[in-house]
Amino acid sequence: xxxxxxxxxxxFVQEKEAVTLDCTYDTSDQSYGxxxxxxxxxxxMIFLIYQGSYDEQNATEGRYSLNFQKxxxxxxxxxxxxxxxxxxxxxxxxxxxGYQKVTFGTxxxxxxxx
Amino acid sequence: DAGITQSPRHKVTxxxxxxxxxxxxxxxxxxxxxxxxxxxxxxxLIHYSxxxxxxxxxxxxxxxxxxxxxxxxxxxxxxxxxxxQTSVYFCAISESIQGRTSTDTQYFGPGTRLTVL
Numbered sequence: 001x002x003x004x005x006x007x008x009x010x011x012f013v014q015e016k017e018a019v020t021l022d023c024t025y026d027t028s029d030q031s032y033g034x035x036x037x038x039x040x041x042x043x044x045m046i047f048l049i050y051q052g053s054y055d056e057q058n059a060t061e062g063r064y065s066l067n068f069q070k071x072x073x074x075x076x077x078x079x080x081x082x083x084x085x086x087x088x089x090x091x092x093x094x095x096x097x098g099y100q101k102v103t104f105g106t107x108x109x110x111x112x113x114x
Numbered sequence: 115d116a117g118i119t120q121s122p123r124h125k126v127t128x129x130x131x132x133x134x135x136x137x138x139x140x141x142x143x144x145x146x147x148x149x150x151x152x153x154x155x156x157x158x159l160i161h162y163s164x165x166x167x168x169x170x171x172x173x174x175x176x177x178x179x180x181x182x183x184x185x186x187x188x189x190x191x192x193x194x195x196x197x198x199q200t201s202v203y204f205c206a207i208s209e210s211i212q213g214r215t216s217t218d219t220q221y222f223g224p225g226t227r228l229t230v231l
Contacts, residue, residue, distance in 0.1 A: 004156075035219060045157075045204060045222035091156055095218065100145050100164065100208055101172065102220055104156040 004105035012111050013082045021077040021108045023092030032096045034075040039089040087112045117141045118223035126229045133192040137205030145208035146188040150201040195230040
């Protein structure tokens with residue numbers, strides 16, 4: 001089974017609107033970490049936001065927030081007030097337990113329309 | 115900026131030739147990783163290192179070897195490159211973002227685009 005599933009290969013959003021990128025995960029560990037990365041067309045991987053499995057509040061970083069629903073095993077990324085510079089690939093990832101290995105999803109390509 | 119550089123940034127080589135990619139970090143991180151990125155697959159772990167001379171395999175390690183003789187350098191070698199190894203290769207380090215090991219987050223280098231003809 002896929003450990004990280006991103007079901008939206010591509011999405012469009014109007015500039016200044018909010019958008020939610022979906023991510024579901026599969027793990028039997030109680031302790032794990034969830035991450036989102038952004039990859040613009042220039043190719044670099046940019047860390048956006050982290051959520052720990054024991055964190056009671058949803059993580060937020062500026063315009064990014066992580067909608068963490070533990071029982072549903074989902075960790076959706078919400079981008080508020082989309083900007084043209086938000087057009088990129090977005091990857092969800094998970095680190096399980098005490099391990100250093102991280103598993104990535106296949107990504108969602110977001111395009112922001114003026 | 116996690117102080118990670120990769121060299122070369124681009125390389126074109128022929129099938130059967132050996133290739134070595136270098137990852138260099140300046141901040142004394144213990145953990146280093148090599149990933150490959152291919153369309154439809156996201157990033158897949160090739161090998162990682164948890165200290166000098168300490169390495170372990172990832173999910174796609176066949177055809178690759180690694181070495182770490184110094185903390186700052188992690189080398190990825192394709193002993194005999196094949197066309198299936200055409201990919202973008204990323205190096206990463208792991209750093210705690212909240213001062214706790216449980217929050218270790220990976221930060222990536224700029225990537226190396228490798229083409230095997």
